[in-house]
Amino acid sequence: MFGTMKRGVNAYAHVGLETGVASASPHKLIVMLYDGALVALLNAKANIAANNIAAKGTAISKAITIIDNGLRASLDKSAGGEIAANLDALYDYMSRRLLHANLKNDVAILDEVHRLLSDLREAWVAIGDKVGQPAAPVPAAVAASPMPKAATLVSA
DSSP: OOOOHHHHHHHHHHHHHHHHHHHOOHHHHHHHHHHHHHHHHHHHHHHHHTTOHHHHHHHHHHHHHIIIIIIITTOOHHHHHHHHHHHHHHHHHHHHHHHHHHHHTOHHHHHHHHHHHHHHHHHHHHHOOTTOOOOOOOOHHHHTOOSOOOOOOOOO
16 A cells, blocks of 8 residues: 555665765766666676576666766767777777677676776776865675776776
8 A cells, every 4th residue: 555665765765866966076976887887797797696687688788888878978088088088998898898798698707897897986086076075985785796806907
């Protein structure tokens, strides 16, 4: 008659997310995109382990969408110069790798892309927000990830 507790919690979480997005700085929004992609990859890995192929595909598709339509689309290639071009190429690489991971149920590829995104997220947080907003902590779901950290990306 009044709905389930789960529906109420989900509605509350959705309102919290919308409020967070509406009040976030552009810098924080990028961090949120990284977090969303990282959580999607963790879900994909868990669904491969559980042999839940449909949910795995949905999670990988979500990560690809965040990378392509969020992170990659937010690049300003005219102002960003070589850095934006390099990030564009890296995001393209990650999306192609995730397509391959989806086809082959390849957890190693998910780990690789997770490490790349984690390194980029850490670098983005380290840059800090120029308007003085505090850097975002790593969400619990991402911090608890069983995936190992990769060495920090270094440009040659």
